[in-house]
Amino acid sequence: MYYERLVDSVIERKLRSSGAVLVAGPKFCGKTTTCMRFQKSFVKLNTKQAIALAKLDPKGTLAGEKPRLIDEWQTAPDIWNQVKDDLDADYQFGKFLLTGSSTPVDKAEVYHSGAGRITPVIMRPMTLFESGDADGSVSLSGLFDGKTPEGYDANDDFSIEEAAYLVCRGGWPISVRAQQAGRDVALDVTRNYYNSLFVFEDCDNERFRNKRPEVLKMIVRSYARNISTEASIETILSDVRQSNERTMDRKTFDDYAEALRDIFVLYDMDAWNPAIRSKTSIRSTPTRHFYDTSIACRALGVSPADLVSDLESFGLFFEDLAVRDLAAYAQSRGGSVSHYRDNAGLECDAVVHMEDGRWAAVEVKLGGEKPVEDGAASLKRLKRKIDEKSDEPSPSFLMVLTASGPRYRREDGVFVTPINKLRD
Numbered sequence: 001m002y003y004e005r006l007v008d009s010v011i012e013r014k015l016r017s018s019g020a021v022l023v024a025g026p027k028f029c030g031k032t033t034t035c036m037r038f039q040k041s042f043v044k045l046n047t048k049q050a051i052a053l054a055k056l057d058p059k060g061t062l063a064g065e066k067p068r069l070i071d072e073w074q075t076a077p078d079i080w081n082q083v084k085d086d087l088d089a090d091y092q093f094g095k096f097l098l099t100g101s102s103t104p105v106d107k108a109e110v111y112h113s114g115a116g117r118i119t120p121v122i123m124r125p126m127t128l129f130e131s132g133d134a135d136g137s138v139s140l141s142g143l144f145d146g147k148t149p150e151g152y153d154a155n156d157d158f159s160i161e162e163a164a165y166l167v168c169r170g171g172w173p174i175s176v177r178a179q180q181a182g183r184d185v186a187l188d189v190t191r192n193y194y195n196s197l198f199v200f201e202d203c204d205n206e207r208f209r210n211k212r213p214e215v216l217k218m219i220v221r222s223y224a225r226n227i228s229t230e231a232s233i234e235t236i237l238s239d240v241r242q243s244n245e246r247t248m249d250r251k252t253f254d255d256y257a258e259a260l261r262d263i264f265v266l267y268d269m270d271a272w273n274p275a276i277r278s279k280t281s282i283r284s285t286p287t288r289h290f291y292d293t294s295i296a297c298r299a300l301g302v303s304p305a306d307l308v309s310d311l312e313s314f315g316l317f318f319e320d321l322a323v324r325d326l327a328a329y330a331q332s333r334g335g336s337v338s339h340y341r342d343n344a345g346l347e348c349d350a351v352v353h354m355e356d357g358r359w360a361a362v363e364v365k366l367g368g369e370k371p372v373e374d375g376a377a378s379l380k381r382l383k384r385k386i387d388e389k390s391d392e393p394s395p396s397f398l399m400v401l402t403a404s405g406p407r408y409r410r411e412d413g414v415f416v417t418p419i420n421k422l423r424d
Contacts, residue, residue, distance in 0.1 A: 003130055003173060005034050006332035006424050007123045011097075012038065015067060018119035019087040020096035025123035026264040026291050028193055030173045031099045032071050034123065038097055039069035051075045058082045066095045074100040080118075087117045125171030125292040127325040129423040132176075133166055136423030138407065140329045143397045143415065144358055153407040158420045160366065163403040164304035164314065167321050170294025187303075194298035197265070211259055217299065218244050219256050223266055223288055224296035228319040228349075230285040230341065233257075264291045269323060272338040272351045274392045276385065283341040293320040311366060318403050319349055319364040322419060326350050326362065326401075329424040340382065348382050350401075358396045367405035367418070375400040376414040 007023070014021045015038065023031050036042065041064030045051050054061045054076035061079055062068060073079045083096050098118070128134035138149050165183060169175050170190050179186035198213040222239040237253050240246075260266045268286035276282065290296045296317065297303075307314040327337045334355045340348040350362040361382055363375035379398040386392050399415040407421050 001177070002033065002037075003030070003126065003132075003176070005030065005123075005130055006127065006328055007121065008034060008037070010121055010332060011035070014119045014121055015094035015097070017093060018117070019091050019093060020083050020098060020118040021094075022098045022100070022118050022120045023123050024100055024120060024264070026125060027197070028172050028174060029123055029125045029264075029292075031123050033173070035069050035071070035097050035099050039067050040065040042069035042071065044071040045075045046072055054079060059086075062086055062096070066092070067097050068095065069097045069099070071099050073098040084117055091117075122331070124324060124328045124331075126173060126176060127171065127328045127423075128166060128419060129325070129329075131171060134420045134422055136421070138415070138417050138421045139423050140326070140352065140360075141333045141424060143399070144333075144354060144360065148397075148409065148415070149407065151408075153421065155404070155406050155418050155421065158404055158418060160404045161304065161308055163318065163366075163419070164307040167293050167307060167314075167317050168297045168302065168304050170292045170297075171324070172292070172294070175294075190294045191298055194295060197263075197295070208259060211256065215248075215256055216260060219253065219260060220265060220295065220299045223260075223290070224299040226288050227293075227296050228287055228289065228316040228323070230283070230287055232285065236288075265295055266290060270338045272340045272348075272353075274340075274386060274390045277389045278385075281343040283343065285341070287323075287339050289320050289323055292324060293317055296320065314403075315364075315366050318366060322362075322364045322401050323350055325419065325422065326352060329422070330354075332424040346381055346385065347378065357393060359393070360397045360399065361395050362399045362401050364401050365403075367402040372400050372402065372405075372416055376410060376412065376416075379414060380412065 011021060011023060023035055025031055043050065043061055045054050058076055058078040059082045061070060061076065062082055070079060087095065129136050137153070139147065168190070169179070169186050172190060172193060175186045175189040178189045198216040200208040200211055203209045218240055222236045222243065225239060226236055237248065237250065240248055240253065257266065267289055269289050270286055271282065271284045273282050273284060307317060323337060330337050330352050336353050338351050338353065340351055348361045349364040352360045352362060361379050363379055365371040365375045383395055383398060387394050397415060398413065399417055401422070402416060402418050404418055407417055409415050
């Protein structure tokens with residue numbers, strides 16, 4: 001069974017406009033399975049013999065009907081350079097499809113950026129719509145086009161406990177498939193994935209081979225304690241030192257944190273900086289996020305029951321999940337997601353941008369009358385500020401995205417949308 005992925009259309013589009021497409025993302029998010037749907041010949045560099053042959057003859061690895069899929073290309077880094085040379089000699093659209101993530105490449109062995117020849121595409125774990133946990137009755141792109149859902153949907157069959165389980169399970173295709181045998185099995189699969197994530201003993205890249213798993217996990221735990229916040233690096237580093245009763249200098253921390261970003265565990269969501277004609281200072285600090293919230297849950301040993309019993313923490317973990325899905329939905333339509341904060345106390349959890357300049361503001365809440373009211377009020381303040389003091393266009397729509405509860409449109413025009421209703 002193949003789960004249709006939003007990135008399918010992105011890859012197809014890029015193959016029509018680029019000589020090579022690099023699909024990168026976390027291990028086990030489904031890159032190889034998805035890319036196999038586009039290839040006419042392939043080679044998997046997943047055995048010592050295959051890797052040795054590719055290193056011996058990287059140019060020969062490119063031979064085959066096009067598009068040629070080279071899976072885990074980074075195990076033989078000179079392939080990157082050979083792809084560039086091949087396209088320089090005979091540029092055609094859709095010649096190569098590269099995947100990579102599990103064994104990061106030694107950047108010293110890659111001699112060019114690939115700009116103009118190799119187009120990168122980030123593939124994330126499955127959204128709730130892709131995994132079948134969201135019915136997709138509210139379309140993000142539809143809202144941008146003025147297609148608004150009508151009426152009131154009580155959404156009675158989706159509980160806060162359900163949302164907590166989905167946060168902990170994550171968007172890993174194997175975990176999604178495993179839940180047919182029981183939710184405890186699905187959670188075990190995610191646990192097993194986490195435990196194997198930081199093992200680099202056989203990695204060809206010395207930079208990663210020397211990384212100590214316990215230190216990597218230490219830093220992941222500290223990021224998890226600061227998930228969906230603007231915590232500074234100094235704050236996270238201090239947390240590492242205090243929580244683990246050990247010293248760590250900034251250089252070591254930065255090196256390990258960069259490694260975690262390179263293997264698609266952590267990422268920073270940039271701040272939106274609209275030009276505002278006022279004395280308001282817009283904060284540029286990124287918010288700290290995970291490619292999949294389940295990694296943060298496993299790092300801290302958090303269960304669905306733990307989230308439900310600590311709603312404040314649950315809210316931050318749920319925001320991370322919401323950003324994961326919004327980023328994937330936006331990417332499938334050529335868009336992106338950032339956040340907004342200013343020194344006047346005004347904030348917005350997610351600002352969705354489209355390539356044509358349209359944008360929308362989203363506040364993320366667990367649900368409930370007061371949190372939804374607070375989120376709507378914050379969104380309207382942001383809209384007023386942009387309308388009055390910026391040359392930016394007015395937002396296409398405002399949305400409070402919730403973990404559970406009903407779907408409806410408020411009298412002030414703000415959409416209240418449970419995450420199990422949303423799609424691209």
